[in-house]
Structures are given as structure tokens and as C-alpha cells.
Amino acid sequence: MIRVPRCIYLAGPEVFLPNAVDVGERKKELCAKYGFVGLYPLDNELALEGVSPKEAGLRIYAANRDAMHTADLGIANLTPFRGPSADSGTVFEVGFLTALGKPVYGYTQESGHYAQRCAARGLVHRRRDDAAFDAHGMLIEDFSLEDNLMIVGGVLEHGDMVVDRTEPENYFVDLRAFEACLRAIERRIT
Amino acid sequence: MIRVPRCIYLAGPEVFLPNAVDVGERKKELCAKYGFVGLYPLDNELALEGVSPKEAGLRIYAANRDAMHTADLGIANLTPFRGPSADSGTVFEVGFLTALGKPVYGYTQESGHYAQRCAARGLVHRRRDDAAFDAHGMLIEDFSLEDNLMIVGGVLEHGDMVVDRTEPENYFVDLRAFEACLRAIERRIT
Numbered sequence: 001m002i003r004v005p006r007c008i009y010l011a012g013p014e015v016f017l018p019n020a021v022d023v024g025e026r027k028k029e030l031c032a033k034y035g036f037v038g039l040y041p042l043d044n045e046l047a048l049e050g051v052s053p054k055e056a057g058l059r060i061y062a063a064n065r066d067a068m069h070t071a072d073l074g075i076a077n078l079t080p081f082r083g084p085s086a087d088s089g090t091v092f093e094v095g096f097l098t099a100l101g102k103p104v105y106g107y108t109q110e111s112g113h114y115a116q117r118c119a120a121r122g123l124v125h126r127r128r129d130d131a132a133f134d135a136h137g138m139l140i141e142d143f144s145l146e147d148n149l150m151i152v153g154g155v156l157e158h159g160d161m162v163v164d165r166t167e168p169e170n171y172f173v174d175l176r177a178f179e180a181c182l183r184a185i186e187r188r189i190t
Numbered sequence: 191m192i193r194v195p196r197c198i199y200l201a202g203p204e205v206f207l208p209n210a211v212d213v214g215e216r217k218k219e220l221c222a223k224y225g226f227v228g229l230y231p232l233d234n235e236l237a238l239e240g241v242s243p244k245e246a247g248l249r250i251y252a253a254n255r256d257a258m259h260t261a262d263l264g265i266a267n268l269t270p271f272r273g274p275s276a277d278s279g280t281v282f283e284v285g286f287l288t289a290l291g292k293p294v295y296g297y298t299q300e301s302g303h304y305a306q307r308c309a310a311r312g313l314v315h316r317r318r319d320d321a322a323f324d325a326h327g328m329l330i331e332d333f334s335l336e337d338n339l340m341i342v343g344g345v346l347e348h349g350d351m352v353v354d355r356t357e358p359e360n361y362f363v364d365l366r367a368f369e370a371c372l373r374a375i376e377r378r379i380t
Contacts, residue, residue, distance in 0.1 A: 016328040057333030061343025068289075082313060082324065083273025088281045089338035095285025096344070099258075123272060134272065138206040138362070143247030148279035153251025154286070172328070 006189065007037045008182075009068050009097065011104075012077030013087035014172050015041050026175060034182045039067045068096055073159070074104040075181045078147060079171050084117040085147050098154035105184055106155040107177035108146050109166035115142035160184055196379065197227045198372075199258050199287065201294075202267030203277035204362050205231050213363060220365060224372045229257045258286055263349070264294040265371045268337060269361050274307040275337050288344035295374055296345040297367035298336050299356040305332035350374055 008031055014023045024040035031038035044063035048056045068074070074097040081087035086094075086108075097104050110117065115132060118124060118140045125135040132140040145152040146161060155161050162184065164177035198221055204213045214230035221228035234253035238246045258264070264287040271277035276284075276298075287294050300307065305322060308314060308330045315325040322330040335342040336351060345351050352374065354367035 013328065016331065018323075018327055018329075020329075053332065053334040057331075057335050057339035058343050058346065060333075061339050061347075064340060065343070065347075082275070082308070085272070085278035087338070088275035088278065089340040091278050091281045092285035092288075092338070092340040092344060095282035096289040098282075099286040099289035118272070133208075136358075136361075137208055138203065139208075139210075141206065141247075142243065143250075144243040145247050148277070148282070149247035149251050150254060150279040150282040153248050153255070154282060156248065157251075157255075168326075171326075 005035055005037045006072040007039055007070055009071035009074040009093070010038050010040045011074055011090045011093040012172070013081045013090060014077065017172055023173060027178060030175060030179055030182060034186050036182065039071055041067070064093070068093060071097070071102060073102055073185060075178060076104055076106045077172065077178070078106040078151065079109040080117055084114060084121055084123065086151065091151055094151055094154055098157060101158065103159035104155050105159040105162065105181035107162040107164060107181050109164060109171045109174065109177055111163055111165040113142065113144050114147050115140050195225055195227045196262040197229055197260055199261035199264040199283070200228050200230045201264055201280045201283040202362070203271045203280060204267065207362055216365060217368060220369055220372060224376050226372065229261055231257070258283060261287070261292060263292055263375060265368060266294055266296045267362065267368070268296040268341065269299040270307055274304060274311055274313065276341065281341055284341055284344055288347060291348065293349035294345050295349045295352065295371035297352040297354065297371050299354060299361045299364065299367055301353055301355040303332065303334050304337050305330050
């Protein structure tokens with residue numbers, strides 16, 4: 001019997017790192033170590049020369065969308081990015097994969113719940129009746145979950161969350177939490 | 191012939207407003223004015239008493255997920271929320287609906303592209319070769335799109351983006367951009 005390797009879509013803001021390609025290669029090597037094929041957004045060779053920025057963005061979207069349809073599962077780096085929540089492109093992808101019924105394993109390198117992350121970023125403007133509100137008077141949700149309940153709910157529906165605290169300077173380059181997701185997937189499959 | 195009203199999932203961070211229920215009612219009344227049924231996350235009557243915060247969060251997730259499966263389309267408030275991007279729960283929902291092939295009409299009450307929004311929030315730490323980088327050295331994407339390319343790509347694939355600038359104090363209560371989405375959906379259907 002030939003075992004077809006499972007394809008894992010690699011979601012995360014690593015694509016914005018100066019060494020984005022290298023980090024993707026390391027992630028794909030780790031996938032291979034566990035018998036999987038990693039699909040990294042920067043794998044796509046797109047002809048974008050002479051194309052408008054908007055058209056280039058939409059072509060990258062289409063390539064990532066197609067990769068998600070190819071993938072059997074996803075691993076998403078949900079470490080907070082430019083705010084208390086995960087990178088918004090990654091969050092879109094978690095929603096997309098979840099709707100397709102594909103398991104997503106999410107990891108975060110910052111411990112603490114969403115409400116604690118908001119507090120740590122000075123976003124709590126007022127507290128009343130044990131609830132916290134931001135400067136616009138909007139409630140800061142507190143369900144003891146790592147991020148907005150839709151994200152964690154989607155991850156937990158078909159996959160799992162891995163929390164592995166790392167120093168901020170290593171947030172998107174330290175791959176221990178990523179490898180923990182691979183081990184979780186391996187345990188699930190075998 | 192009986193015309194079955196289309197159901198529209200109403201995504202956005204309005205659920206965190208102090209008058210969240212009122213704003214939802216106003217959105218649903220506007221939907222009715224155009225012959226649609228609005229599905230608002232707070233419509234769900236969930237028995238959450240005595241339930242742990244985590245379990246409560248996961249039940250709300252499940253109810254919203256079911257509402258998205260019921261919906262024919264979505265309207266999403268993608269105005270920046272606690273950072274340069276849209277509310278993360280809303281973004282998850284845009285990804286989810288897009289994967290199901292359901293059109294999402296996204297609106298934003300802040301004009302300008304993602305790179306401009308990052309600059310306006312002081313997130314640009316360094317510029318080089320026309321590219322901008324944040325304090326962690328990560329590239330700030332600039333595709334002349336209102337948010338991360340996955341979000342706008344998903345919206346434009348089946349629906350459309352509406353940009354209608356509003357003063358920040360009216361970001362989540364002014365419903366003109368929301369109504370513009372309803373008119374766009376009406377034009378599409380009739």
C-alpha cells in the first residue's frame with residue numbers, strides 16, 4: 001500500500017519576516033520529518049511583474065485559496081500580531097479551513113487569555129462589574145480563551161490549540177510550538 | 191410564487207458595544223426593509239448559566255457557526271478594531287463564509303489602505319526600498335487594499351467592498367455603509 005503524505009497548509013505571519021523563505025523551508029523540513037508535505041504561501045511562483053499592486057494581491061489570495069483546497073489540514077501561528085489578536089490573514093485562513101471541515105492546529109507563543117493580552121497592551125480603559133472595556137466603550141471579551149472565541153472555537157472544533165510561551169524576539173522564528181502541532185497531528189493520524 | 195427571503199449573516203464587532211442588542215435590531219430592520227432576514231450573533235438564546243467561561247465561548251461559537259451555515263450571504267463590518275485590521279472574530283467569519291462560497295459584502299468606515307492604516311497608528315518603524323517594516327522588522331504589506339490581502343481577496347471573490355468614511359466616534363453605530371451593502375446585494379439579486 002502506498003501511503004499518500006498528508007498536505008498541511010502553513011498559515012502564519014512568518015511570510016512578513018525578512019527571512020520568510022528560510023523560515024518556510026524550515027517548517028517544510030519539519031513537516032517532512034513527520035511524513036507530511038507542508039504548503040507554504042511563498043511556494044507559489046506567481047508572475048506578478050507589471051501587474052498592479054491590487055491585482056498582485058488578488059493573485060496571491062487565489063494561490064493561497066487553492067493551496068487551502070489542496071491541503072488536508074492546517075497549522076496556524078496564532079501568536080498576537082500588531083495587536084492583541086492573531087494576524088488577520090492567518091485568522092481568515094483558519095476560518096476558511098474550518099468551514100471546509102479541515103482540522104487546524106493553532107499555536108501561540110504568548111501565554112495568557114485574550115482579556116489578559118488586551119490588559120497587557122494597555123487597552124483596558126474602564127472596568128465595571130468584573131468586565132473590562134476599551135477606550136471606545138466596547139467590551140473586551142473574557143471567555144478564558146487565547147483569542148476571540150470564533151478563532152479558538154474553530155480550532156478546537158476539528159483540531160487543537162498548543163500554547164508554548166517564547167520570548168517575543170523569537171515569536172515567529174522559534175518552531176518548537178510548530179513542531180508540537182506536528183506531533184499532535186501524527187498522534188491523531190497513527 | 192412565494193419568494194423566500196435571503197438570510198444575511200451580520201458579522202462585526204458591534205456585539206461588543208454597550209448597546210449591542212439595539213444596533214443589531216437596527217441592522218435587522220434595515221435588512222427587512224430590503225426584503226432580507228438578518229441573522230445577528232446575539233439572536234441566539236443560549237443557556238449559559240452555571241457554564242464555565244470556556245464552555246460558554248464554545249457554545250457561542252457553535253451557534254454562530256450554525257447561523258453561518260443557515261445564511262445565504264454575509265455583511266461584515268471590517269472597520270479597523272484594536273489595531274490596523276478588522277475585528278478578528280469578524281475576519282474568521284469572512285473566511286468561513288467565503289469557503290462555503292457564500293458572498294460576503296464587507297464595509298469599512300475608515301478610508302485608506304492597510305499600509306496607510308499602519309502608518310497612521312505609528313507602526314512603521316523603518317522604510318527601505320519603498321517598503322515599510324514594523325518594530326519587529328516584519329514587512330507591512332502594501333497591495334493598495336483596505337486590509338490583509340486574504341480578507342479583501344475573499345470579499346471580492348464572491349461579494350464586494352464598500353468604503354464609506356465615518357468619524358471614529360460613529361464607527362460601529364453609523365449604518366450608512368451597512369445599508370450601502372444591502373443595496374449592493376439587492377442590485378445583485380434583482
